[in-house]
Amino acid sequence: MLVPGLEFPHLCAQCEDYPCVKSCPVKALSVSNKTGAVLVNNETCIACGQCIDACPGRVPHMHPKEKHIVICDLCNGNPQCVKVCQEGRWNVLRVVERGDEPYRLYARKPEEITKDLAAKIYGEAGGDYL
């Protein structure tokens, strides 16, 4: 939320070409066969941050205390964020089946997402608040 009122999840979109996995110099990242999520091997990860720069949305972030990167692992197919969202009946988050779609489009930087949201919610001038 860079502008009040414009909250959004800034999470891994599981790009079909996985640029983060390719960028990892120590092969600490892998793709889950079951869910398509990016899995981090905390022991192997050297916290170099190259995956952040490789990600079109700069989604991965460093663990603030431990030396490894954090990427959404979709809770092994049962995402808890979706669960609470449904329990609270906001119905914003849903689990969708994975297909051969351009997921990469959804990996975007916070500023880009905010700009579009601002235009949608506050009108064209909304972006000025960024």
Place this chain on the structure above:
Amino acid sequence: MTLGYAGKFLDVDLSTQAIKETKFSDEILNDYIGGRGLATKILWDRLGSKWEMVDPLGPENLLLLMTGPLTGYYPGGRTCVSGKSPQSNGVVGSTLSGEFGVELRCAGFDGIIVSGESEKPIYLFLKDSDVELRSAKDVWGKDGKQTVSALTRECRGLLKTRYPKYGEWKEPAMLYVGPAGENKVRTAIVCTKWAHAAGYGGYGAVMGSKKLKAVVAKGTGPLPEVSDIKKVKRLINAVCGGVYEGELWRRWGTGGGGYNFGNKTSSEPIRNWQEEWHDEKGYGVDKFENRLWVKPYWGDFGCPTTCLKLAVVKSGKFKGAITDNPDYEMQAYLGPNLGIFVPEENVFLASLIDDLGLCGIQTGNVMGFAAELFQEGILTKKDLDGLELKWGDTEAFATLAERIAYRENIGDTLAEGTYRAALKIGKRKKMDLLPYAVQSKGISIGAHGIRSGQDFADIISYACSVQCGDHTSLASLPLDGGGETMQMFNDSGVYCAFNGFGGPRNLKFDFYKAVTGLRLTQKGWCLTKALRILQLQRVMLLLGGPDLKWNPKIHDDNPQKFYKPLPSGPYKGKAVDKVEVEEYKHRYYKAVGWDKNGLPTAKILRKLGLGDVEKALERISCD
């Protein structure tokens, strides 16, 4: 160390720019918990001996930004702002929602104690234990929305530069003041996001007087360790479950009140409380919902209610105005109280008031007061510098709000708040204008009238409250029922009371035990710990000063208007009975251990272990 606390407070002296850490003993934390309770204790210990000499807008006052052990755990965290109030000259625990309290606790602090006064505009930036004072010269004078944009950009930039390998930072949380706070307007707020405000007390003016534009916090640590995390998780689910049952708060927030209190309970301020009833269906919550709300649910971190709605005026004269909801208080005080019954105009005024950093309740009240004086011919167009303050003239009120925020012309007088303005204008006009001032001991009362007897405030709630006109701290009997003492628990645990509806009676105290490991019952809290805080707040309120002092015999009373019969609506003719008020008041005095003059007795103070406060009673004169 008591669990549930970060264990340390940040102690910042702006005069010397010295930053240190302070700790409080387990005993103090257990007795005063946090937020409003602990703030009261800190103020008494540090300023109590010279209270009546302390200028709320001077360097000797403290600005306290407090959390409590439940902040971040109990769904819907808040932050409590306190200090010596420039409105009541006593202590008010004013809370606002948002993530600030959670960020602060994740950074390792339970609160921030700000003393002194900076020479130049500054802001405080903290990332975990790294704390620094930075120049605020670029944002000084900027309105709310501009301040949020500029500081979010600057602080995220700092974090990115300092931690280049972290990735994208979620924005830090911030508390800030708008132009009104900078100009020491007594009705100024401490604000977060665009429209979440701590209004009661007027702490925006205190922050502004210290030249502290903002406090920005980013914490990366976990929340403090708790006693029983499994139980905490279970209780979080219980709170959320209770909230999900009640659909109205979730759908409308308190915004449903605009028609409910105006029409059904007949307790909404209309044209400065000349009436409390209306049947303007065009001002119903459905109109706000359908015409203005662009987002049906908006909440702060961890909140299951998400009562905030994003209101945007999309076309017409007031296009571009943005605010949240507006909630009932804003709907009432910046609507019917000014004779305005058009949702778009209300959103425009609320948006402007936010930007200026003014409190909608206090400012709406003082503007209504001025408009009634204009109606009565007491204030003329000349007095108002050419402004014709006609009921319902939104643009005239917008101009007046700007003059108040910048203390221009008549705005300079009205910026003192309703009570002080009534005295000042009354002196100029050689008239008693207090009958027009709907306030109690310097604080304008919330938008819940007591004449119809249908709303939740009692006939002594405002008269006897230690937070005066504050509708979130209402004196009532029985003491362990649900009035001021229980509201004190919300403000001291520092979480949102709106997430407490629908849960079992003991839920809050079970939560407290799961977090801290300490057993506490509602009765135990209300009749000892809360009562202790109440006495301290009462003593400091009565010590008052330096500009005004309160005499319970005169000032423990309702606004005079409440004794006049309601002129319209289903409760037409109903008024508050002075004899009943006096009788109830003395029962209340007795229950809280005050003598017939409204002063805490030595007996109750000793019983509560407040022996050191006894001597201060001599400094209070009740003649």
